[in-house]
Amino acid sequence: MGDRAIPKLSFSHHIKVLREAGLIRFERHGVEMRNHSRCGQIEARFPGLLASILSAYALVAREPSAG
Template sequence: MASVKQARHPATDEITLIDVMGALNDPIRVGLIRVLADEREHGWGELRAPVAKSTLSHHLRVLRDAGVTRTRQEGTRCFVKLRSADLNARFPGLLTAILDAAHHDDVGSHVGLADDSPTA
């Protein structure tokens, strides 16, 4: 019987500022954290970005490896959630500042959820 490979998530005290900032140097990844800031866990299939599925998977892996998100596999489905509490414990106020700046500068607004309605 084959075992499911579990993704490695850095412990809170292993999350570094350089890794977090490096992971957030792409507008798609900033858009993903804007979507995930609702504090809900989302299936990968719910996420919409103007990139191929393999590229979206890469972006999600970068965020996970940096400690920005947590990924959970359930059967063949994967779920992702923003690690807000861990990031706020490690870098108080950083996540809020990033989300505020992203909203102000309209970074990542082209990323959303499958059930998002287009705005007129």
């Protein structure tokens, strides 16, 4: 994410989508909700998938914006 701020509503929506997709899980600790990645499980089932996604994101992030 770098130094870009994400509005709270957008962040909450992204977390919900990731959780529903099974990419993260959450645990309730009192009133606090803690999100945990499932990278190890995902990597075991789909080797190289996360690295490919992150590499593609890095390439797109370096491109000058079209607009």
